Amino acid sequence: MNEPTLRIILVDDHASVRDGYRRLLDAEPGLQVVGVAARADEANALVAQVEADVALVDLSLKGSSGIEAIRGMLARRPALKILVLSMHEDGGHITQALRSGAHGYLSKHCEPEDVIDGIRGVAAGKRVFSPAIAQVLAEAASDDTSAFAQLTPREFDVLRMRVQGESANTIATSMQLSPKTVLNNLTSIRQKLAAENDVQLMHLAARHGLLRL
Numbered sequence: 001m002n003e004p005t006l007r008i009i010l011v012d013d014h015a016s017v018r019d020g021y022r023r024l025l026d027a028e029p030g031l032q033v034v035g036v037a038a039r040a041d042e043a044n045a046l047v048a049q050v051e052a053d054v055a056l057v058d059l060s061l062k063g064s065s066g067i068e069a070i071r072g073m074l075a076r077r078p079a080l081k082i083l084v085l086s087m088h089e090d091g092g093h094i095t096q097a098l099r100s101g102a103h104g105y106l107s108k109h110c111e112p113e114d115v116i117d118g119i120r121g122v123a124a125g126k127r128v129f130s131p132a133i134a135q136v137l138a139e140a141a142s143d144d145t146s147a148f149a150q151l152t153p154r155e156f157d158v159l160r161m162r163v164q165g166e167s168a169n170t171i172a173t174s175m176q177l178s179p180k181t182v183l184n185n186l187t188s189i190r191q192k193l194a195a196e197n198d199v200q201l202m203h204l205a206a207r208h209g210l211l212r213l
Contacts, residue, residue: 006123007034007051011043011069012058012085021056024112031119040064044072052080054119057102059086059093063174065157067093070100081122085115091136092148092208096156104128148208150192158185162198163205 008025010018010033022033035050037043039061047055055073059066070082084097084105094105103122106114107130114130121128129137148156154175161171168186172179195201 003030005030005032006053006119007032008119009034009043009046009050009052009055009073010036011038011055011061011066012036013038013060013062014058017058021115025116025119028116031116037069038062040066040069040072043069044076047073047077047080052077054081054083054123056083056085056115056119058108059084059088059097065160067096067100067153067157068175070097070102071153074101083115083118083122083128085110089132089136090208091139092156094133094136095149096151096153100153105133106130107132151189155185155189155192158182159189159201159205162186162189163202 008031010021010025012018012021015038018036018038022036025031025033034052035046037046041064043055043057046052055070057066057069061069066084066086070084073080074082082102082104084102085108086093086097086105087108088094089107097105104118104127106118106128109132110130118128148159151159157175158171161174162168166174168179168182171177172182175182190196190201193201193204195204
């Protein structure tokens with residue numbers, strides 16, 4: 001008896017990447033791409049419109065983030081399995097993606113076969129990680145003072161955008177928050193990370209791989 005086809009959503013802001021993975025996955029027996037999205041709001045709307053088993057999600061999206069998309073999709077469809085496919089291999093991104101509900105995390109440097117296996121793995125209820133990602137998680141587990149572990153997913157997103165040079169108003173618009181809420185989050189972030197200003201935040205982010213100076 002044939003296994004049911006796994007229905008997949010692709011969330012990536014590069015059309016060429018989406019098209020490439022759509023061709024790859026649709027050519028694989030038992031897999032079918034049922035929708036694509038380039039932004040968090042598009043992904044959130046999509047899961048309300050189509051039945052899907054797995055979402056393959058990049059963390060760098062235009063005007064939003066994959067972490068925001070993960071939270072929104074799971075709020076609308078809790079049974080959805082999330083597999084992150086990202087160029088970010090630092091502990092901050094990995095930890096926050098898992099906190100937001102991701103079931104697996106693969107590096108974009110992995111082979112196409114690893115992505116296919118990863119999709120099937122998370123659909124079967126397994127945790128799936130690239131070897132490099134697993135190593136980062138192992139190192140983070142032995143470091144109780146991991147800088148970003150104490151931030152909430154929203155604070156992490158605010159920090160990520162701030163150290164990339166975005167203003168509080170731009171962050172507020174992107175994340176659909178009030179400017180006051182963003183400023184309050186920035187205050188909380190500085191307190192938690194013991195940073196007095198944005199320059200110290202940038203150096204801390206660079207030291208932990210969140211920002212490339």
